[in-house]
Amino acid sequence: MTEHVSPRVNAARLGKYIGRTIRLTCKVVRSQGDTAIVQASDGGEVSVRLTQGTHLDGSFVEVIGTVNDAATVKMLACINLGNDLDMDLVNDVVELWHDPRFAKLV
Amino acid sequence: MSQYGDNPYYGNTGGGGYLAGGSPFGSANGSPGGQLRRAAAQHSLRPVTIKQLHNATQAHSDAEWTIDDAEVGQITVVGQVVSINSQTTNCLYWLDDGTGRIEARHWVDAGTDDDAERWGGITENTYIRVMGSLKSFANKRYINASHLRLIKDPNEIQFHFLETFTVDLIFQKGAPLRPSEASSAGAAANHQGTTSVYNPQSTATGGMEQYAHLPSIQRRIVQFMMSQPHQNEGIHVAAIARHIGGDAQAISDALDRLMDEGHVFTTIDDSHFALST
Numbered sequence A: 001m002t003e004h005v006s007p008r009v010n011a012a013r014l015g016k017y018i019g020r021t022i023r024l025t026c027k028v029v030r031s032q033g034d035t036a037i038v039q040a041s042d043g044g045e046v047s048v049r050l051t052q053g054t055h056l057d058g059s060f061v062e063v064i065g066t067v068n069d070a071a072t073v074k075m076l077a078c079i080n081l082g083n084d085l086d087m088d089l090v091n092d093v094v095e096l097w098h099d100p101r102f103a104k105l106v
Numbered sequence B: 001m002s003q004y005g006d007n008p009y010y011g012n013t014g015g016g017g018y019l020a021g022g023s024p025f026g027s028a029n030g031s032p033g034g035q036l037r038r039a040a041a042q043h044s045l046r047p048v049t050i051k052q053l054h055n056a057t058q059a060h061s062d063a064e065w066t067i068d069d070a071e072v073g074q075i076t077v078v079g080q081v082v083s084i085n086s087q088t089t090n091c092l093y094w095l096d097d098g099t100g101r102i103e104a105r106h107w108v109d110a111g112t113d114d115d116a117e118r119w120g121g122i123t124e125n126t127y128i129r130v131m132g133s134l135k136s137f138a139n140k141r142y143i144n145a146s147h148l149r150l151i152k153d154p155n156e157i158q159f160h161f162l163e164t165f166t167v168d169l170i171f172q173k174g175a176p177l178r179p180s181e182a183s184s185a186g187a188a189a190n191h192q193g194t195t196s197v198y199n200p201q202s203t204a205t206g207g208m209e210q211y212a213h214l215p216s217i218q219r220r221i222v223q224f225m226m227s228q229p230h231q232n233e234g235i236h237v238a239a240i241a242r243h244i245g246g247d248a249q250a251i252s253d254a255l256d257r258l259m260d261e262g263h264v265f266t267t268i269d270d271s272h273f274a275l276s277t
Helices: A011-017 A087-097 B035-042 B050-055 B155-173 B179-191 B216-227 B237-244 B248-260
Strands: A021-032 A035-040 A045-049 A060-069 A072-080 B045-047 B065-067 B074-086 B090-096 B101-107 B127-137 B140-150 B264-266 B272-275
Touching: A011 A021, A011 A035, A011 A045, A011 A060, A021 A045, A021 A072, A021 A087, A045 A060, A087 B155, B045 B155, B050 B074, B050 B101, B050 B140, B074 B101, B074 B140, B074 B155, B090 B127, B090 B140, B101 B127, B127 B155, B216 B237, B216 B248, B216 B264, B216 B272, B237 B248, B237 B272, B248 B264, B248 B272
Parallel strands: A045 A072, B045 B074, B101 B140
Antiparallel strands: A021 A035, A021 A060, A035 A045, A060 A072, B074 B090, B074 B127, B090 B101, B127 B140, B264 B272
């Protein structure tokens, strides 16, 4: 099942997942053409290359994509998360996700 | 669980208690694995990740599933719907929660048309919560879903993972202690060298946790009373006043409040107090 693993990350952890699929819960800062600038749960800005014809609406989205480099993600899919999300909570989940104590769970 | 505690047939050993018949739980597959725990597990709902479901083990095809040696009954998963395959008798949802993918099969009751209303709103690329049980068919695992619903608040997704982590820690280390238990059990745990992350400040507050919410003067009175040698007639109010000092009226009021809340009681007369615990 390893081909379907997509860890939850923030901006700081992107660099460790270059070439792999991740989930980035983020706030949309601005969206122009086929690129969007988003803010990850740790506050870092990430550039997302959107798939054709995608429009990011809503202020919070979860981007599933492959990591190009430490600050760029190529989007595969996107989930709208509405306008009310506690980003500190999201970041806690991201950090615990990578905590070795829970390696068996995620 | 405690209601079974007095039953001589179901000791708290959790093993070896196989009875040939007459099990009050009516379990036909009487394995010597402690029926009591089994019944409890079957009625519980455990939050899990999809990876845990793939790593769950089963002794044989009819046995209960276990995750890290803990039996699981009902499970709940939160995941993104990757695809929906609606058939006449059931509906298949491919779920992905980031730890893996699994199929959730929901049997449709053809006789009722309120299903569309109850399970409606679920589309691809939304998060849903699924409750059900883990099944295996032809070496493929799936969730037999008894209930599913759309997640409308994205904070619930975060909650599910945090709850999953918490439950895992509880299975590893035992339940977090209630504040009143923390001091004694925390000290015991420290003796064994296994400090639980849950013990809220097992520092040397000497059993004061249950009084932590009290105003300072009441707490000081309790602390003083705890420090005194135990006497049946309790402690005279004058001794308390001498130790605490300050306004006699304030001390009297504080004692009245402590008495109202049941922390202390009067003994031989109205000026002798003893701690309730």
